[in-house]
Amino acid sequence: MKRNIIWALLLSPLFAFAQGEWNQKFEQLGTTLPTANTFRTASGAPGRDYWQQQADYKIVAELNDDNQSLTGRETITYFNNSPDQLSYLWLQLDQNMRSKSSDTPLITPNEMTSTMTGRDIQKVTQDYDFDGGFKISEVSDAAGQPLKHIINKTMMRVDLPKPLASGEQVTFNVAWSYNIQDRMELGGRSGYEYFPKDGNYLYTIAQWFPRMAVYDDVEGWQHKQFLGRGEFALEFGNYNVKLTVPSDFIVASTGTLQNENEVLTKTQRERFALAKKTYDKPVIIVTEAEARKAEASKAKGKKTWEYQAEDVRDFAFAASRKFIWDAQAVKLDTKTPLAMSYYPKEGNPLWEIESTKAVANTLKTYSKRTIEYPYPVAISVHSASIGMEYPMICFNYGRPEEDGSYTEAKRAGMIGVIIHEVGHNFFPMIINSDERQWSWMDEGLNSFVQSLAEKEHYPTKHRKRGDPYMMVDYMKGDKEGMRPIMTNSEQLLQFGNNAYGKPAAALSILRETIMGPELFDYAFKTYSERWAFKRPSPADFFRTMEDASAVDLDWFWKGWFYTTDHVDLSLSKVKWYKMDVPENEIENKAKKSKKAKISSGEQNQNLMDFASEAEIFSYLTVEEAAISSRQAEFRNKINDQDVQSANADRNFYELTFENKGGLVMPIILEWTYEDGSKEREYLPAEIWKKNENVVTKVFAKNKKVTNIVVDPNQETADVATENNVFPRVENNSRFDNFMNDGE
Template structure:
């Protein structure tokens, strides 16, 4: 049965071959040696092995905050448990505050330049004024008080043990230290203080504030890579008991649960705390009026707040006299969790309405997609910042002095609270090594942030997650790109690489490659397997495949180990219909072809000009052929067709009767990153249909693919990736016929100010002014 080609469109694209000379076999090979070999500690399925182990460190800490000199003095006892099979002759601790010490490499190893406008942070990086920052170790001793030798190498400290710490043994260290607290707003960094000149008070966000045990693991030994201010932390789980002595008019919020609220709070405040245990709405434990009264006080007395936390990897706290504190009880998977917020008067219009409810919402959505939140508390602190610790995080979001704020400020605040609270799950519980693989922390968390934002409000303008939002990054020049599997210190475009691209990849896996059911089960399985453990990328990759039966090596290879973009083009479309040999159809086709060939330009113009033709003026010139219908269907033609049709099998008759349209479509992989083909067909009657073809269509030729589709109706347009699911960087070659996509540019005025603060006139102000 011959096929007749009735329509043809062709657009050719050139594509260079693979470096190995083949047109296939690169992108679909298994990762193999790119992943760490499985062992008794980590299995090939992605589950912790039968001999998996990890260390433990318990802390008993006392600290005193000097609000006059902005100085912290501390003393700690660390009990370190060697659960490894290795004898240890020394221990490594992190001294992260030494990132501010001028002798640390991070103070000089980045390039710099002068701009027309310079922030104090930028100027300080050039001036290198010695402000005596960094940790001052007073003493390191064993349990008996005997001094132990130690060596400080920038942000790491090695303590040499008097005798080898054998497997199964424990050792106790006593460390005394102090440091001058840095101005976080000008010096940078996660912890430090912010000074409020209008009331002369400080807000202290105490983070990375004590000597912390580095991780010793089966896959790398000691993680003692220097802290440079970017790559975050690899930490050991343990239990904490912390006593913080601060001015008596300060309020302290911290990791864990306070053991002495009754002594720290007034009777009225403590009663409010008791009421909050059953409150379904945020209840102010310390009210705005009380916070404003505290702004005027300058107590010379002190109080000691006591907090305890179990099975956490870190401890952070906030202290200030300028804090409102609200709380409410939240049911998370059948367990009560206290969702709480601490914030200053300038954040009250936003935080009082939203913060604690965003905390509660985040816990519920993350618990649904990972594991039930295991801790008793989750806290959001407004600090013109964005940083996370177990059970407490520091966020931004401040209103104008008149109490108004922009929609962008509100949404930014909701986004950052969601993100930082979400970090409780990644990496505070699923405890990956942030120093090595930022994406396992930030990328996974940003993905869950996107899910949570979308369940907060169907119209929430998420900055990261949808595939099309990563396009601008993926189309950048190669010298600005590096694989997601890159150490954090070596990344040029840090936010897009470590946050946005992995989050986008996971969303594409969920919505386009695996489907929600398979993805969600596998993602939860990963969180369940590695909760309170130290996973690596291989453990994540293997678990996602093990739990879903989906081979994803091609996806990890492209999205995590490569820098190629997605750019798939429609090269050509050929339209075929079955030549049924039905006499009437044959006659119509021949007539159409005859008319097409006969109707040349001269003929048309002669008719239009009213030319008097000879055969019309002299009818004697007309004969048989003048009235003969050369395309008439004879009885013999009909009989031959009926005889042929009667001889067909039932299957052949169904095809004949279907009047199917066949479309041969050729595609090119211009960008290099293989992805599924999502094809939207628009038919002549205006209806649409979508076909989804697995990325494995590229496995035998990674650059060019041709596929035939059978359609009941005539197609007038074809579009690739109609819902922008694959991050295709060139949408103009996604359509047949071609459709031009307009580009836009925007003029903007650069603005500077505290992170998360509203700036300038906003619609809320305009509405108020209009009503007056």
């Protein structure tokens, strides 16, 4: 009976609380991750039976500048590389988010306030005079015969006349049109910007054609509805696209221009050819003077621009008669892609100076950190109030004042967004994660590499994300306003912090503090190479980082990615000990006082401080230890006189650390000694394995310690630096200057 009572006590919540809660922070992720199989291995690499679908597109479309609409027709060839038989196909109709029947306004919370702007009221009433969404006019087979289909909001199911067997392909057609929205009024990732002073439009066009949904071994069909935030899951394929626009328009696009003789002047072609072999600075292909002339004359004819793109997961373009265009070649290890920028005169002089240079710098850094950039071009397009990415092309903000002036903050912000959006070519345009489900797999990884590119090419530029200290305010915030990183895109709170900042800071800590640059860089590059032009899941990333480094990181993924815990390691207690050395017991040793003084002990007596005198411990000889512990067999292992002699003058410091934030991390210590010298020490996170809440460790030092600091360079995003120091000080400002540097 007594035994049962003891077991009940041990298992009771009260006992667990008294002993310190054990949350299994160091247990392996195990069944949290999907079971490895022949498609995706336990190492994080694609398995021997890995497969993915392919979708090729031939598209003919026209952009109507008179009424801001687009009409198109596409032929899709879909390759079923899966082991499954498919009786229907799903296509994404993302423009339907703007249709009258969209769920997006219905699921968007809003509130009344004491003052309401016209835009605020429109968000409530949805009283927009805009007819959005795709108008599907045809879905037919290769012979032009109608195919049965059904539209469910932003998804369309096409029913096949007969099931598509594994290894087979099917070709079908879709015709559509839609009205392009005023992006400055209605928002969105694409649309148009109107310039009232010259009466022209600048179009940034994306999600503009019905696109195949993903079918894979993880989700089956990824046909989660598009509500606006969660981005896109797409299949790789080859594109041939013919775009008809006004004859004085310049078109920037995914892919390689196929008919430059038909759409560019002789002078422009010569400049374009020169740009392909110019590495030191951009070559202007369409000048500002030519762009100003075009926007004033407004030609009435039409031209068709033809582009070809291979092995891309999407296709986007921009078009305007306002475009200035420049380009330069970028020398990589084996390839020389073109970095290019398209911008209206309103972007100058800033864009002519900085944009293409930023594109080139991005390609250089990302190619080193991941894989060599495989595409022929990388394009930055300027339009106001946007930052959005597509294969080989992105749309970016950063507009000077009307007089051409700009602040350093404007310049830094523009460079940052260009690096970020061009960087998305790698995550997720090449390393093709599912954005609809996991925003952090593209935004977080990309923000991390962005910070490396900025440090390499713009070391004095203010950075927004990447360094751990930048996340302190968020991490110590109200947990009710947070979600774990491993949360679906549509359910995230504080989207920028959660999907961008926190994963980027986590990877920075992983690289700089936990793994070290050499191990991290190799593992990160291995992940990029393994999953280039494939579709990785979170488990593939987690497993590869461990597989290629031999570092057990399950505790790290669990804490940073699966919880909202924060880092708050407290140095809660320090005890100072010296050995009791009796007079004349050790040869050539001066008489030792049983108490030792330390100068700092006389200061800050009312705060946490070193004791004014060291505590004394007695040395237990081998004989004494053997008698008490019955371990006489070890008598000949230790020479007591040598040990006593070696440690007679040593200072022993017993440090007690508390994990107040819940997130276990390495303990980084900086010791300051009486002579002013400093020493750094690193304790791996595994020191918390036996007790996740409190740990005590003794350090032997030859010199007296006057100060101890935990995480002196703020490497771990610790939210409470005031409890990281010993002795305590009333107003701990050791990071004040660091935090206000701008870096």
